[in-house]
Amino acid sequence: MAGVLVYIEQVGGDVAAVSRELMGKGQELAASLGGPLNALVVGGDVAGLASQVVALGAATVYTVSDASLATYTTDGHVAAAKATVEAAQPALMLASASFQMRDFGAALAADLDAGLAVDVTDLKVEGGAVSAVRPSHGGNVINTYTFAAGRPVVALVRKQSFAEAAGSASGGTVTSLPLPATTMRTQVNNVAPKTGAVNLTDAAIIVSGGRGLSDKDNYYKLIPPLAEALGGAYGASRAIVDAGWVPYEHQVGQTGKTVSPKLYVAAGVSGAIQHLAGMRTSRNIVAINKDPEAPIFRVANFGLVGDVNEVLPLLTAELRQRLGR
Amino acid sequence: MHIVVCMKQVPRDNSVKINSDLSINADGIEKIINLFDEYAIEEGLAWNEKHSGKLTVLSMGSDEWVEQMRRALAMGATDSLLLKDASFAQLDTLAAAKVVAAAIKKLGDVDLVFCGRNSTDDESGAFAPALARALGWAQLTYVGKVLDVDPAGKKVTAERHLETVVETVTASLPAVVSVIKDINNPRYPSLLKIKKVAKIQPPVWTAADLGVSGLSAAATISSRVPPPPRPSGEIIDGPDAAAKVRKLVDKLLENQII
Numbered sequence: 262m263a264g265v266l267v268y269i270e271q272v273g274g275d276v277a278a279v280s281r282e283l284m285g286k287g288q289e290l291a292a293s294l295g296g297p298l299n300a301l302v303v304g305g306d307v308a309g310l311a312s313q314v315v316a317l318g319a320a321t322v323y324t325v326s327d328a329s330l331a332t333y334t335t336d337g338h339v340a341a342a343k344a345t346v347e348a349a350q351p352a353l354m355l356a357s358a359s360f361q362m363r364d365f366g367a368a369l370a371a372d373l374d375a376g377l378a379v380d381v382t383d384l385k386v387e388g389g390a391v392s393a394v395r396p397s398h399g400g401n402v403i404n405t406y407t408f409a410a411g412r413p414v415v416a417l418v419r420k421q422s423f424a425e426a427a428g429s430a431s432g433g434t435v436t437s438l439p440l441p442a443t444t445m446r447t448q449v450n451n452v453a454p455k456t457g458a459v460n461l462t463d464a465a466i467i468v469s470g471g472r473g474l475s476d477k478d479n480y481y482k483l484i485p486p487l488a489e490a491l492g493g494a495y496g497a498s499r500a501i502v503d504a505g506w507v508p509y510e511h512q513v514g515q516t517g518k519t520v521s522p523k524l525y526v527a528a529g530v531s532g533a534i535q536h537l538a539g540m541r542t543s544r545n546i547v548a549i550n551k552d553p554e555a556p557i558f559r560v561a562n563f564g565l566v567g568d569v570n571e572v573l574p575l576l577t578a579e580l581r582q583r584l585g586r
Numbered sequence: 587m588h589i590v591v592c593m594k595q596v597p598r599d600n601s602v603k604i605n606s607d608l609s610i611n612a613d614g615i616e617k618i619i620n621l622f623d624e625y626a627i628e629e630g631l632a633w634n635e636k637h638s639g640k641l642t643v644l645s646m647g648s649d650e651w652v653e654q655m656r657r658a659l660a661m662g663a664t665d666s667l668l669l670k671d672a673s674f675a676q677l678d679t680l681a682a683a684k685v686v687a688a689a690i691k692k693l694g695d696v697d698l699v700f701c702g703r704n705s706t707d708d709e710s711g712a713f714a715p716a717l718a719r720a721l722g723w724a725q726l727t728y729v730g731k732v733l734d735v736d737p738a739g740k741k742v743t744a745e746r747h748l749e750t751v752v753e754t755v756t757a758s759l760p761a762v763v764s765v766i767k768d769i770n771n772p773r774y775p776s777l778l779k780i781k782k783v784a785k786i787q788p789p790v791w792t793a794a795d796l797g798v799s800g801l802s803a804a805a806t807i808s809s810r811v812p813p814p815p816r817p818s819g820e821i822i823d824g825p826d827a828a829a830k831v832r833k834l835v836d837k838l839l840e841n842q843i844i
């Protein structure tokens with residue numbers, strides 16, 4: 262076992278940003294492990310993508326291309342990955358921590374009897390051994406995992422943990438592997454984009470509201486316009502999701518989404534520990550609350566004590582004017 | 587049909603401490619059914635009502651978990667099963683799933699397993715896929731709606747709610763399904779039902795009963811620390827709301843946050 266194998270995800274025919282990040286970090290880790298950086302592209306027709314991945318510094322880009330792989334299935338994609346792991350013998354396999362990759366990575370690790378770390382925020386190689394850092398317990402515990410020798414490691418990495426690969430003319434090659442015969446236990450009947458989908462985890466700016474907004478109408482009157490003025494998405498505490506004001510999609514926290522945007526604005530949100538679990542790693546936090554003792558102020562870079570009904574319309578107007586939106 | 591719901595007990599919140607041996611100390615924090623597992627139980631109950639049969643709540647845990655298992659029984663589960671052994675305590679998620687798989691194989695007649703999307707403490711979301719692979723069964727993860735369970739045709743059809751798409755997928759039974767939060771509204775057990783199950787002791791199966799030995803964790807935790815504290819913040823002052831808002835926007839622009 263040597264080197265690193267990166268599972269490439271695609272977005273509309275291009276390499277996903279997170280996969281470019283993994284190629285960037287993979288380069289460094291492969292060098293420390295003394296092996297090659299290889300990549301794996303699985304899909305219905307992946308020739309175009311493979312050449313993009315060569316340019317990201319892969320020594321060998323393995324492709325497994327088959328009509329049955331055009332949409333994701335656990336059985337198909339795990340079989341493709343297992344065939345590649347057999348060929349490439351990586352010490353470490355990297356993929357993102359998206360829902361689909363968790364479905365895939367955990368199944369693959371189980372089949373390979375590999376070490377597994379999910380939602381990894383940092384990776385190191387020390388003395389030839391991989392270690393992975395991952396938060397748990399709503400971000401209140403930062404764990405470092407080490408792995409049993411002689412087994413591969415599968416690490417599913419949180420987006421935006423590493424810088425993207427710069428790209429280099431590495432002179433890498435493309436090797437196509439056949440999909441081994443596989444029993445497909447699932448059949449995908451339909452894939453539909455989510456209506457009004459908010460991928461909060463991708464948003465650079467999030468404005469969240471809580472019970473301090475008083476009611477549903479007031480939430481929609483005050484929160485989405487502010488989010489729009491900032492060019493961001495809107496989120497919510499569980500209290501108002503459970504009250505039926507806002508769909509679950511928008512819930513931030515322990516039982517909702519974990520986000521780390523560049524700016525998180527919490528308005529009329531108390532900052533319960535389960536809410537903090539989902540947003541405390543945001544790069545900047547602005548809290549607006551009428552109670553100066555609200556726990557949200559303890560994690561805020563900027564706190565504004567005031568009534569949301571007064572502050573939010575002023576803030577939206579000020580931003581529209583200053584940002585020219 | 588026989589439905590199993592895998593249930594994990596977790597602390598209500600994560601204000602936990604780290605012991606010197608790196609184990610987690612959740613003393614003094616109320617223990618609850620992992621929130622997603624309440625939805626798994628409700629989903630199991632709904633399909634069990636439709637097709638009639640058994641619903642077993644299954645946990646790999648300790649005696650302390652029995653209270654939450656009873657809560658599942660009060661919600662309507664017909665059976666319970668606790669997997670308990672000193673050797674289970676040090677297992678990672680993949681090895682834990684192997685233990686549960688051994689129990690489900692031993693039960694013999696299971697058609698469908700419901701799990702939660704993830705636990706709210708260890709949070710890996712790896713358990714359901716690992717369990718499915720250990721059993722050699724189909725898996726449907728992040729399910730936000732089960733459209734049909736057809737025990738005769740040996741099929742389950744469900745919507746998987748991913749970040750930006752909804753997939754409609756049919757899987758062969760037996761299968762493992764993990765559910766998200768907005769799939770249903772979990773029922774609240776009545777006091778009468780809670781009283782009725784208060785003395786039930788779930789049967790206990792040990793490593794010897796399951797024939798699992800020599801399981802080892804492929805991953806080990808070598809360090810555990812609290813997160814670095816956030817730099818202390820600044821309260822924006824001003825004579826009135828308008829002045830505070832202007833000052834806040836100044837700060838955001840100055841620091842190139844917007």
Ligand SMILES: Cc1cc2nc3c(=O)[nH]c(=O)nc-3n(C[C@H](O)[C@H](O)[C@H](O)COP(=O)(O)OP(=O)(O)OC[C@H]3O[C@@H](n4cnc5c(N)ncnc54)[C@H](O)[C@@H]3O)c2cc1C
Binds near residue numbers: 470474499528552567
């Ligand atoms: C197992 C479990 C899981 C949970 N998961 C989550 C989760 O994922 N996400 C989550 O958010 N919560 C979660 N919770 C719930 C959490 O404990 C809190 O109950 C919830 O976050 C509170 O929401 P809130 O801040 O909107 O409401 P409140 O706590 O009621 O806070 C409202 C805030 O608004 C302020 N306010 C009121 N009026 C005004 C005004 N006019 N102007 C300005 N401020 C005002 C108040 O001072 C207060 O601070 C979970 C709880 C449990 C037990």
Ligand SMILES: Cc1cc2nc3c(=O)[nH]c(=O)nc-3n(C[C@H](O)[C@H](O)[C@H](O)COP(=O)(O)OP(=O)(O)OC[C@H]3O[C@@H](n4cnc5c(N)ncnc54)[C@H](O)[C@@H]3O)c2cc1C
Binds near residue numbers: 702703707
């Ligand atoms: C490297 C490593 C070392 C560990 N060491 C220890 C240790 O020394 N002691 C210790 O107590 N724990 C330890 N754990 C944690 C333990 O392995 C997990 O708590 C357990 O395997 C479940 O994983 P999870 O919470 O990530 O599952 P997730 O995949 O997040 O849970 C999803 C669903 O799986 C089901 N589920 C999860 N756990 C159980 C269970 N126990 N019984 C029934 N159903 C369940 C539930 O339906 C749950 O909603 C360790 C974990 C790792 C990764």
